[in-house]
């Protein structure tokens with residue numbers, strides 16, 4: 001059942017991590033001489049067995065060793081940075097329906113013992129590009145996704161980067177050392193938040209912030225960090241599709257906890273004060289998760305006691321995407337702290353995730369624009385209605401206008417003008433009456449307009465009949481236009497050719 005050297009045989013298990021919103025992983029630091037008897041991994045890479053400390057102390061070479069069992073979502077041992085990223089964070093911006101771009105808050109936390117590889121997993125910024133960590137890979141995917149969706153979404157990202165050390169909060173996005181407190185009512189009130197347009201610019205800010213972190217240099221590896229850091233990417237995704245006038249907002253918090261440890265151990269270079277603060281932060285997190293499993297009034301007092309919890313409060317619930325990556329060093333000396341780290345992991349793994357909450361609100365600008373368009377359409381319809389309907393009630397047209405319409409009809413019948421322009425139903429009625437009068441008085445019409453008797457006998461009745469028919473059609477057409485104008489705006493002046 002067990003495999004030695006912690007090797008993980010089944011890669012497919014990594015694909016299954018997308019099923020739930022709360023996931024816990026363990027990353028084992030590759031060592032030259034790990035303690036093989038201290039830990040075992042199941043062949044499916046989802047269970048880690050850690051040697052019981054008392055059993056180890058009693059008989060290290062026991063033939064029947066006793067192990068603690070921890071069930072988790074994935075174990076990374078000698079696994080590439082890319083695979084770790086794909087398993088833990090790639091879906092935060094990529095998957096449809098429940099991730100950051102769709103308004104779901106995400107928290108990814110790397111924690112564990114000092115020197116166990118947290119910075120390597122989270123940032124990897126001190127390593128070469130191939131070994132870059134989760135943050136640069138996530139930023140890259142976020143901007144690719146932004147470009148992919150540019151026709152349908154207006155995606156904006158902002159960045160904040162802070163360090164938490166004891167009770168102090170330091171803004172890492174400014175050169176001037178700014179120490180402040182987290183404002184409980186408006187969490188990001190004192191935090192610098194900058195708009196970021198592209199991957200290079202964002203990475204530059206992150207690198208600069210990384211360079212401002214508090215560190216100890218006297219270690220066997222390049223630097224040991226003293227405080228925890230939180231990189232927050234504020235995501236806003238406004239739909240450009242008018243029928244979907246929504247804006248989704250979310251935060252992606254990427255937390256690198258301060259490394260825990262025991263004072264006096266050879267693997268620990270921090271002072272007692274720094275270690276105490278790091279251990280305290282871990283205990284507060286543990287307490288919080290205990291309460292989160294069964295919410296109680298105590299939750300609030302735990303949150304108040306920790307800047308990290310205050311900062312993450314809104315996102316740190318089982319309705320968000322939560323990813324934990326525990327970092328452990330499998331050595332005899334570190335077994336105690338490894339067991340302690342895994343106990344926290346086990347508490348988080350027991351959380352019962354519930355359906356994620358999407359933070360979506362109506363997109364006011366787009367809604368106002370849509371309403372404005374509707375108002376304009378309605379205004380046009382009102383104008384048309386006014387033009388057609390109200391004027392029907394006012395048939396008292398002037399004598400001069402009546403004569404002008406009559407003359408227009410005659411000119412039209414005689415071919416002097418090619419088309420008649422009507423402005424309303426009243427004019428159309430007058431026009432019909434004029435033509436009827438002309439038709440009724442056909443002989444007089446021929447005389448008064450000096451039309452040749454022979455040709456008038458042949459052509460005028462025909463012309464007038466055609467005109468009459470055309471005008472009938474015209475009346476029907478006007479009625480039709482009036483009816484349709486209620487749905488469709490059109491120009492104020494309508495030309496009707498007979």
Ligand SMILES: Nc1ncnc2c1ncn2[C@@H]1O[C@H](COP(=O)(O)OP(=O)(O)OP(=O)(O)O)[C@@H](O)[C@H]1O
Pocket residue numbers: 028029030113114115116117118119120121127221222223224225226258259260327
């Ligand atoms: N998976 C890994 N593969 C190869 N090297 C690693 C791995 N993880 C960590 N390292 C190396 O181990 C050293 C310590 O790692 P890192 O600085 O990430 O530890 P840390 O947990 O952040 O330490 P601290 O808490 O002291 O800041 C670094 O030199 C890092 O490059």
